[in-house]
Amino acid sequence: MIETGEAAVPAATVARLPHYLRALRDLQAAGVRTTSSTELAEASGVGSAQLRKDLSYLGSFGTRGVGYDVGSLTAVIAGALGLGSTHRLAIIGIGNLGQALANYSGYTKRGFEVVALLDVSPAVVGSRPSGGLAVEPLDELEKVIADKGVTMVVIATPGPAAQSVAERVVASGVREILSFAPVALQLPDDVVVRSVDVAGELQILAFHAAARAAAR
Numbered sequence: 001m002i003e004t005g006e007a008a009v010p011a012a013t014v015a016r017l018p019h020y021l022r023a024l025r026d027l028q029a030a031g032v033r034t035t036s037s038t039e040l041a042e043a044s045g046v047g048s049a050q051l052r053k054d055l056s057y058l059g060s061f062g063t064r065g066v067g068y069d070v071g072s073l074t075a076v077i078a079g080a081l082g083l084g085s086t087h088r089l090a091i092i093g094i095g096n097l098g099q100a101l102a103n104y105s106g107y108t109k110r111g112f113e114v115v116a117l118l119d120v121s122p123a124v125v126g127s128r129p130s131g132g133l134a135v136e137p138l139d140e141l142e143k144v145i146a147d148k149g150v151t152m153v154v155i156a157t158p159g160p161a162a163q164s165v166a167e168r169v170v171a172s173g174v175r176e177i178l179s180f181a182p183v184a185l186q187l188p189d190d191v192v193v194r195s196v197d198v199a200g201e202l203q204i205l206a207f208h209a210a211a212r213a214a215a216r
Contacts, residue, residue, distance in 0.1 A: 052124040083111035090116035093157035102130040145172040
C-alpha cells in the first residue's frame with residue numbers, strides 16, 4: 001500500500017493509474033468531454049469493475065447516466081501521480097538503450113524533463129545524443145545531481161555497474177529510480193525502484209508462445 005495523503009492506495013492500483021491517465025489524455029486530445037467507465041476501461045486495457053475500484057481509492061467520481069468528466073478526472077489522476085510539477089531526470093549509461101531513452105520525445109507532455117546524461121566512457125562523454133545535452137562524466141554524478149536538482153534517475157548501465165551506481169544515486173538523496181539493468185538492486189526500503197527487464201519480458205512471451213504451440 002502506498003500513502004497518498006488521504007488514503008493508502010495499493011501498489012497494483014498505482015501501476016494502473018498511468019494507463020488511465022494516458023487514455024484520458026487521448027480522449028482530451030480527441031475533444032471528448034465525458035466518458036463512461038466501460039469506455040475508459042476498454043481504452044486502458046482493464047475491466048470496468050477494476051477501473052471503478054481503482055478510482056475509488058482516489059475519491060468519488062462519475063455521475064450515473066453521464067459518466068466521468070474527462071478534464072476533472074485527468075487532473076485528479078495527474079495529481080495523485082505527483083505530476084503537478086516537472087520531475088527532473090538524469091539518465092545514467094548512454095549506450096544504445098541510454099541514447100534511445102535520451103532521444104524519447106514524450107517526457108515533457110508527461111511531466112518530466114531530462115536534465116542530465118552521464119556515462120563512464122571517455123568516448124561518450126562530451127557527445128550530444130539527444131541533440132542538446134552533453135554527456136557528463138559519471139565521476140561527477142553527485143555534483144550533477146545536486147547542481148541540476150535531479151529528482152529521479154534512470155539507470156541504463158550494464159548489470160555489473162548498476163548496484164554501485166544506484167548506491168551513489170541514493171546517497172545523493174534521490175529516492176526514485178527506474179532501472180533497465182538486468183540485476184535486482186539491493187537498496188534501502190525507502191527507495192522506490194521500478195525495474196524493466198527487457199530480456200525477461202521477452203522470455204515470458206516465449207513461454208506463452210511455447211504453451212500455445214504445445215496446445216495445437
